[in-house]
Amino acid sequence: MSFRFNFLIDENKNDEPDTQDKTDLQLCTPKRKQESTEKGKQTADPIADSSPGLGTDEQRDKTPSKKTVCVKTAKEHNVPEDLGKILETKFMETASGLYYINSSVVEKKCLDGADEEGIVSKSVSSRSDLISGVYEGGLKIWECTFDLIDYFSEAEIQFTNKTVLDLGCGAGLLGIVALKGKAEKVHFQDYNSTVINEITLPNVVANCIKGGSTMGCGDDKKTSKPPSKRPKKAEHLPDALTRCRFFSGEWSAVTRLLLSSNKPFSKYDVIVTSETIYNPDYYSALHDTLAQLLDENGRVYLASKAHYFGVGGGIPLFEEFVEERNVFRTSIVKTTDKGLQRCIMEMAFKDSS
Template sequence: MAFRFNFSIEESESNEPDTHDKTELQLGSPRRWQEPTAGSRPAADAAADHSPRLATDEHQDAMPSKKQFCLKAAKEHDIPEDVNQALENKVVEMVSGLYHVNMSVVETTVLDGSHGEDIVSKSVSSHSDLIPGIYEGGLKIWECTFDLIDYISETEMQFTDKTVLDLGCGAGLLGIVALRGKAKAVHFQDYNSTVINEITLPNAVANCTVDGNRTGSGDDRKTSKPPSKRLKKAKCLPDLLTKCRFFSGEWSEVSKLLLSSKKPFSKYDLILTSETIYNPDYYSALHDTLSQLLDKNGRVYLASKAYYFGVGGGVYLFEKFIEERNVFRINTVKTIDEGLKRFIIEMAFKISS
């Protein structure tokens, strides 16, 4: 398939990765796994121990600490008038029926640190996929993202005319699924501006524009299958991309930016987030962000592993935290027992109708 941009598309023989056999999908060549530390985002159940371990009672005794981190300022990222710019020098691949840029190419592009944050070289030098306050894992598609995509497909979740936030978006696949599901507006947030500029925004553009033609909302595409090689020419591009806004920065700072912005802002009907509860130190900021940005009748769908070795977070501890705050009701809507136990949980305000 030829693209009318300075990038190319690559397809594997299967077109569809066996995602459930992996703890995460890195967009590029894999790095050697190392023992998780307090500064790493662990997802190595398969690499470290083929007999999955779940959280035990001793893990539940410790609630999130009161550590304070430097707040990374929030920034909104503009969509370039010439969308070719977002796709320059990108190699586009396919996963779960969605286009995404190949991270190995992105890493080569930003390795010299000229893009500001220098997160790639710092990640490599520290042998970690997460450096708290510097890099929060946006250069990977984490395993639970695919769990939530599957759940969206299985339940035929409706996005029509809804406002959606992909929180901690990374590659932005959850938001892109909502976009092609005819959402009214889709916003993407990641901690790192490099991730938004080099991965999220290009992915959104790639799923709206192919071979110089504009793709439709994806009605002819199933979540579990690659899109047809013959893509339809449908709605004009502005009708799709102008539904999107892109933000980088720490959660509380993004909340302040949205709530104080002169631009019209409606609270979200749906907030989708995957593997954002790995660090208990972030629970308070996450809880406050959800409570500030979710519509009174909205829903949060969060995908997570039972327990994250090395940093101590996970579903059990997060549920305890939410229950003690007494703002949201929380419900497990799906359990995945393959590998390390994983969950999809639904959250809504206790006062919602």
């Protein structure tokens, strides 16, 4: 089966804001960087060649510096009781045994006025899937997500009775895998509320309804109608959904929301994240988020390209950053050499068991 995940070009580099009151000014922490070409044209097949920031040798040596200030507060999204309404007008596809929303249909709906943030229209007008402080690429599925899903199966990673955070979740497929693996709690975070409402939540609901309490999936047709007829409004949510929480907002803002919430909160046994280390300017924000939210004996599973040409990020540089901080120990548990080299990193606190 072949999958086509489209994305457009953004050659601007994003940097941290000037030092100001961190209560009001959030660091714009983009999840992904798109491929850059000299002419800024759309790349036809990112699965075959999907390296955010790919450019010429001259471009790779230049890293424009801009100070960007954005206000992006954190928000928790409640699961609507009427689950059928979430899946109305949605068109489903499947991959790796998981149901997910066809993003092109969602994008059309957003262009027709269903997008309060305006991220799709701004993405189209700017010819980019990354607009700092506006849209961070969450409507697309990126190939390292499937690398991590495969690794969970190959390494027999256990999620049973664990608390899991899908950080920079986008489609939420990693968190859904954890939910299928009997995780006790799964939290999903994405920068954009539109992504949570139109992509993440529907994906989780679709998998819950189709698979029932076991979160199992049926046949693997590439495209299908929503996974069931419109279900009646239920008095209680499916068990799997009661174990989920959904958040939008910048990493540090979501961290503050979780740690200051009146709702019971325990740190995560597992944090999963894919393609979030392309830009070194945001390593600090990511590192701090992991350090504050991971349980003392927890594990982080991070999937990434080995190198993101043009912006300088990638596995070696992030490893160096983490080593300098002296908080986590890291190990590369899988390397894929097909196409651009991709890696999966495991992280744990240095003093953990």
